Amino acid sequence: MKRSKPLLRTAMSPRATIKPKVCAWCREDFFPARPMQKVCGPVCGAHVGRQKTAAAALKAQREERKATRAAKEAAKGVQVLKKEAQEAFNEYVRLRDVGKGCFVCGVPLQLGGLGGGFDAGHIRSRSQADHLRFDERNVHGQCKHCNAPGATKDHVMREAAARLLGQEVADALYADNRVHKWQRDELREIRDTSRARARQLRKERA
Numbered sequence: 001m002k003r004s005k006p007l008l009r010t011a012m013s014p015r016a017t018i019k020p021k022v023c024a025w026c027r028e029d030f031f032p033a034r035p036m037q038k039v040c041g042p043v044c045g046a047h048v049g050r051q052k053t054a055a056a057a058l059k060a061q062r063e064e065r066k067a068t069r070a071a072k073e074a075a076k077g078v079q080v081l082k083k084e085a086q087e088a089f090n091e092y093v094r095l096r097d098v099g100k101g102c103f104v105c106g107v108p109l110q111l112g113g114l115g116g117g118f119d120a121g122h123i124r125s126r127s128q129a130d131h132l133r134f135d136e137r138n139v140h141g142q143c144k145h146c147n148a149p150g151a152t153k154d155h156v157m158r159e160a161a162a163r164l165l166g167q168e169v170a171d172a173l174y175a176d177n178r179v180h181k182w183q184r185d186e187l188r189e190i191r192d193t194s195r196a197r198a199r200q201l202r203k204e205r206a
């Protein structure tokens with residue numbers, strides 16, 4: 001569109017040579033007096049200042065929380081991390097095996113309320129085979145009845161393992177007597193991977 005009259009650019013109206021800006025606070029047009037001016041005046045300037053202060057405080061708070069979390073995580077010992085890793089791993093196993101049958105007696109496994117309707121049971125117990133506590137071959141959905149202390153006799157467990165894994169894998173599992181000293185970072189890795197896998201399974205079923 002062509003203007004019928006050109007804009008005046010005279011010494012009498014210096015503002016005609018300055019482009020108007022939009023105020024960062026009130027969104028009104030204004031003519032800046034300085035090249036970097038972002039707001040129309042001191043009132044809007046104060047608003048923006050307060051907003052910046054609040055944002056900086058929020059950022060500092062977030063960073064502090066992050067540092068606190070990191071310090072807490074760094075202070076965790078092997079026993080704590082082992083417990084966290086086991087909880088996460090068992091949760092993953094329960095989600096993996098829900099809908100299947102108990103690997104010992106075959107009763108259908110359903111997720112329940114508090115504590116879950118069934119357990120992540122170990123073929124070789126954690127006390128006897130600490131190095132297999134996070135081994136997927138060794139941990140399976142098991143009803144609470146079969147997982148109660150002393151409820152599943154050793155020969156029944158061996159039969160269940162052979163049925164589930166095949167004789168060869170079951171034999172290898174029972175023959176595996178490595179000694180393993182769990183490291184903290186290794187436990188963190190298992191914990192975090194298990195949580196991610198559990199999340200993924202939940203998402204797939206949602």
Ligand SMILES: [Zn+2]
Pocket residue numbers: 023024025026027028039040041044
């Ligand atoms: Zn303004």
Ligand SMILES: [Zn+2]
Pocket residue numbers: 102103104105106107142143144145146147
């Ligand atoms: Zn059972």
